[in-house]
Amino acid sequence: MISKSIILQGIGITNKRVSGRLHFLKNQGTTKKRKSTYNVGTELLRFEDAKKNALEKVWEIEKRAKEIIGGSEAQIFEIHAMLLEDEDLNDSIIDEIKKGKSAEEAIELASSKYARTLIDIGDEYLSGRASDIKDVANQLIKALDKNENSNKEVKDSPYILVAEDLTPSETVLLDKSKILAIVTFGGTPSSHTAILARSMGIPALVGTGKISQDYEGHLALLDAVEGSLIIDPTNTQAQNFEKSRAKENKIATEHERYLRSLINKPAVTRSGHKVMIYANIGNENEISGALSNGAEGIGLFRSEMMYLERSSYPTEDELFNLYRDVAIKMGGRRVIIRTLDVGADKQIEYLNIPREENPALGFRGVRVCLERKDVFKAQIRAILRASYYGRVSIMLPMVVSEKEILASMTIIEECKEELSQRKLPFDSKIELGIMIETPASAIMSDKLARLVDFFSVGTNDLCQYTLAVDRQNSKVAFLCEENTEAVLRLIKMSAKAIHENGGWIGVCGEMAADLSLTEELVKIGIDELSVSPPYLLGVRGKVSECR
Ligand code: PEP
Ligand code: MG
Numbered sequence: 001m002i003s004k005s006i007i008l009q010g011i012g013i014t015n016k017r018v019s020g021r022l023h024f025l026k027n028q029g030t031t032k033k034r035k036s037t038y039n040v041g042t043e044l045l046r047f048e049d050a051k052k053n054a055l056e057k058v059w060e061i062e063k064r065a066k067e068i069i070g071g072s073e074a075q076i077f078e079i080h081a082m083l084l085e086d087e088d089l090n091d092s093i094i095d096e097i098k099k100g101k102s103a104e105e106a107i108e109l110a111s112s113k114y115a116r117t118l119i120d121i122g123d124e125y126l127s128g129r130a131s132d133i134k135d136v137a138n139q140l141i142k143a144l145d146k147n148e149n150s151n152k153e154v155k156d157s158p159y160i161l162v163a164e165d166l167t168p169s170e171t172v173l174l175d176k177s178k179i180l181a182i183v184t185f186g187g188t189p190s191s192h193t194a195i196l197a198r199s200m201g202i203p204a205l206v207g208t209g210k211i212s213q214d215y216e217g218h219l220a221l222l223d224a225v226e227g228s229l230i231i232d233p234t235n236t237q238a239q240n241f242e243k244s245r246a247k248e249n250k251i252a253t254e255h256e257r258y259l260r261s262l263i264n265k266p267a268v269t270r271s272g273h274k275v276m277i278y279a280n281i282g283n284e285n286e287i288s289g290a291l292s293n294g295a296e297g298i299g300l301f302r303s304e305m306m307y308l309e310r311s312s313y314p315t316e317d318e319l320f321n322l323y324r325d326v327a328i329k330m331g332g333r334r335v336i337i338r339t340l341d342v343g344a345d346k347q348i349e350y351l352n353i354p355r356e357e358n359p360a361l362g363f364r365g366v367r368v369c370l371e372r373k374d375v376f377k378a379q380i381r382a383i384l385r386a387s388y389y390g391r392v393s394i395m396l397p398m399v400v401s402e403k404e405i406l407a408s409m410t411i412i413e414e415c416k417e418e419l420s421q422r423k424l425p426f427d428s429k430i431e432l433g434i435m436i437e438t439p440a441s442a443i444m445s446d447k448l449a450r451l452v453d454f455f456s457v458g459t460n461d462l463c464q465y466t467l468a469v470d471r472q473n474s475k476v477a478f479l480c481e482e483n484t485e486a487v488l489r490l491i492k493m494s495a496k497a498i499h500e501n502g503g504w505i506g507v508c509g510e511m512a513a514d515l516s517l518t519e520e521l522v523k524i525g526i527d528e529l530s531v532s533p534p535y536l537l538g539v540r541g542k543v544s545e546c547r
Contacts, residue, residue, distance in 0.1 A: 005232045010183070010208035011477065012224035013194045014534070017245045018203055019221045019238070020180040022231065023159035024213050025166070026145050038102045047093060047103040050143035055084050057139070076312055079129070083136045089114050104141050111137035131350050135311040160220055162211055165472075166193045167345065176200055181222045183229060185210050188477035190460035190510045192345060198513070199286060201534035205229055207474025259537040263294040267543040269522055275543045278334070278530035280508055284322060287329045289533035294540060297334035299456060299530025300395070300508040301326065303379065304341050304348075312350055313375060319382035327390025334391045336433065336456065336530075337383050339376065339408075341365050341397035345472060351375075360464065360471075365398025365437075370407050380415040387427035395433045395456060400440040405451045408432075435508075437461035442490035445497035455498045456530070457491050459509025466490060487511070488520060495525045506530055518542040 062077035083089065089110060096106030115130035160181045161174070171193065179202060187193050187206035197204035203224035211231075221230040221241045225248070230237055267275045278299030279290035283306070290298065306314055306322060327335050342348050343364025351372070356362040369376035386392050396408055409432070419426055432451075436442050437458035445455070463480045464471040466487050495505045506528030511517055513531040515538060521529065522543060531539050 005230060005234050005237060008205075008208045008211065008229045008231070010205035010227055010229065011187075011189055011474065012227040013189060013197045013204040013206060014202060015225050015248075016181075016203040017221070017223045017225060017241065017248065018160070018180045019219065019241065020158060020160045022162050022183075022211075022215050022218050022220050024216050025161060025163035025170070038097075038100060040098055040100070043097045043101075043103045043106070044094065046144055047097060047106070047140075050103065050140050051084060051090075053143040054136075054139045055081060057143070058084065076132070079132055080136050080139070083129075083133060084140070089133070103144055107137050107140050107144075131311070131352070134349060160222055162215075163193075164210075166196075167347070171196045181205070181224070183208055183211070183222065186472060186474050188471055188474055188480070190463065190471045190480070195280075195460075195510065195532070196282075198510075198534065199280065199282065199532040201289075201532075207477065256537065259541045262540055262544060263537070265544075267540045269543060269546040271547055273522060273525075273546075275522060275526065276506070276528040277536055277540050277543070278336075278506065278508075278528055279533050279536060280530050281326075281533070284326055284329070286533055287326065290536070291329075293533050293536040295333070295533065295536055297336070297391075297528075298326070298330060299334075299336055299506050299528055301335060301337045302341070303337055303339060304346055307340060307342065307348055308346065313378070316378040316382050316385075319379055320385045323382055323386030323392065324389045327386050327392050330390055332391055334393060336393045336395050337386075338395045338397055338435065339366070339369055339379055339383075343368055366396045366404050366408065367398065369396075370404065370411075373411065376411060377415055377418075380412055381419060384412075384415055384419055384426040384430065385424055387430045388425040392427065393431035393433055393453070395435060395454075397435045397458070398437055398461070399434045399448070400438050401444065402447055402451060405432075405434060405448060409451070435461075436491070436494045436505075437465070437509075439466050439490060442494045445494040446500075449494075449497040449501040449503060452498075452503065454503050455494050455505045456528075457494065457505065457507040457509060457511075459487060459491075459507060459511035462490065462509065463487050463511075484511075484517065484520075488517075488524065491521070491526070492524045499525060504528065513539060515539070515542045519546050522546045 058077050058081045062081070092110035092114065093106045096109050097103060101109065111133050115133045118126040118130045158178050158180045160183060161179050162183045164185045165187060166184060181202055182193060182197050182204040184193050184206045185208055191206060194204060194206055203222055205222055205224060205227065208229060215231055218231055219233065221233050221238065223241070233241065267277050276296050277294065278297040279295035280300040281287060281290060281298055282302045323337060342351060343353060343362060344360045347353065353363055380394070383392060383394055394412065396405065399405060412432070416426065416428065431453040433454035433456055434441065434448060434452050435458040436445065436455050441448060460471055463469060467479055467483050469476045469479045491507070498505045504527040507521060507526055508530035512529040513535040518539065529539050
C-alpha cells in the first residue's frame with residue numbers, strides 16, 4: 001500500500017484543474033506481460049467465463065446494429081458469435097491451456113493457427129474470415145482482462161484515466177462520460193491523445209513517465225495549467241489546489257462571457273484581414289459543440305475515426321449517410337472531409353498493413369488510398385454523394401508530389417462518372433484541397449497550388465517531418481516549441497504559392513490553437529484557422545486583437 005504524496009510533472013493540455021481517483025487502462029500488451037506457468041483449472045474457467053461474456057456482448061451488439069444499420073450489415077456479428085462457439089477453435093484453445101499456457105496465450109496461439117489454415121486454403125471468402133477470427137480472439141482477450149481487472153468502485157464514478165499510451169482506436173472506444181482527465185506516460189501536445197483531450201475539452205497531462213499501477217483508485221490532483229499531478233495529496237496541497245481552481249474558474253467565466261459576445265461577429269484583425277474560424281472534428285457528435293462555439297465551417301473532418309471504430313470496412317452507403325448528415329447539420333457551411341489518413345500511429349487491423357520499421361515514414365495517408373483503390377473509391381463516391389446536401393470539399397492527406405494529386409484526381413473523375421451512370425446527384429464543382437504536412441509539399445507548393453483549390457497546413461506532421469521530431473515522443477517535444485520558425489517559413493512559402501494561384505490556405509494542426517502564434521499566422525496571410533471546438537472562442541477572440 002502506497003500512501004506518501006508524490007508529485008509528477010508532464011505537459012498540460014487544456015488549461016484546467018481537476019481532482020479525482022486514478023484508473024489505469026488495462027489490456028496494454030496483454031499476453032507479453034503474463035507469467036509462464038498456470039493452473040490449468042483456473043485458466044479453463046477464465047476462458048469459459050470470457051467466452052460467455054464475449055458471446056453476450058456480441059449478441060447485444062448484433063441487436064443494436066440491426067436497429068441502426070440494418071440486417072445485412074449486422075450479419076458480421078452473427079459470424080462472430082458462430083466463431084466464438086466454433087468447436088475446432090474452442091478445442092484448440094482448450095488443448096493449449098492443457099499444455100500449460102495462460103488463457104490469453106492459448107487464445108492467441110489457437111486463433112492465429114486457425115486463421116493461417118483458412119488463409120492457406122486460398123479461398124477469398126475464407127481468407128476474409130481470418131480477420132474475423134483475429135477480431136473474435138481480441139474480444140475474448142478483452143473479456144478476460146475485464147473480468148480480472150474490474151475495479152467497480154473506481155470505474156462507477158468519473159475518474160482520471162491513466163495509460164502508458166492511447167492509440168487512436170483505443171481512444172475512440174473510451175466511455176468519455178466517465179473521464180475527468182487523461183494522463184499518459186508518453187505523448188506530446190500533438191499526439192492523438194492530446195488532440196482527443198482537446199476536442200473533448202478535458203484536461204490531460206502527457207509525458208509524465210511511468211506511474212505504478214499500485215496507485216489504482218488513489219486520489220490525485222491534476223493541474224493541466226502547471227503541468228503537474230499530485231497523487232495522495234496532503235491536506236495543505238488539496239486546499240491550495242482548491243483555492244487556485246476557484247480563482248481560475250472565476251477568471252475563466254468572465255473571459256468566456258467576453259468571448260461569447262464575439263461569437264456572431266466575423267473574426268477580423270484590426271487591419272481588416274478576415275480569418276475564417278473552422279472546427280476540427282472526428283465524428284458527427286462534435287458538431288453541436290462546434291456550432292455552439294461559433295464554427296463557420298468544418299476545416300478538418302478526420303474521416304479515419306469511423307474506420308477505427310470498427311472491425312471491417314464501412315460501406316459506401318454507411319459513409320454517405322454519415323457525410324450527408326454532417327453536411328446537413330452544418331447547413332451550407334463548408335465541410336472539408338479529409339480522405340482516409342491511416343497508417344503510422346493510426347493502424348487498422350482489417351487493412352492488413354504489413355508491420356514497418358518506420359511507420360511514420362511508411363505506408364500512410366494518400367499512399368494507402370492510391371494503392372487500396374477500392375477502399376478509396378468507396379469513400380470518394382460517398383463524399384461526392386454527400387456534396388449534393390451541403391458545401392462539401394475533399395482534402396488529401398500526406399501529399400508529397402503532383403503525381404499523387406493527379407492520380408487522386410483521376411480517381412475522383414472515375415467516381416463522378418460512376419455516380420452519373422447510377423443517376424445519383426453530386427456537386428460536380430466540388431473543391432479539392434491538400435494537407436501541407438510534409439516539407440516536400442511546402443517546397444513544391446508553387447506547382448501543387450496549380451492543381452488544387454486550397455491548402456490546409458497540418459502542423460502536427462509538418463513539425464514532425466521538418467524538425468525530425470517524433471510527434472509521440474515526449475523526450476523531444478520541446479524541439480517543436482523552440483523551432484517554430486522553420487515551420488513558419490514553410491507555411492509562408494505555401495501561402496504565397498496558393499494565393500498566387502487564386503486559392504486559399506488554412507491551418508488545421510494544433511498550432512492553429514496556439515494563441516502565441518496567431519499574430520504570426522495572420523501576418524503570413526492565413527485565411528482560415530481550424531481548431532477543436534473548445535478552442536474556437538479563444539482563437540476568434542485572439543484574431544480580433546491582432547494587428
Ligand atoms: C496534422 O498533421 O497536423 C493534422 C491535422 O493531421 P493529424 O493530426 O490527424 O495527423
Ligand atoms: Mg497529419
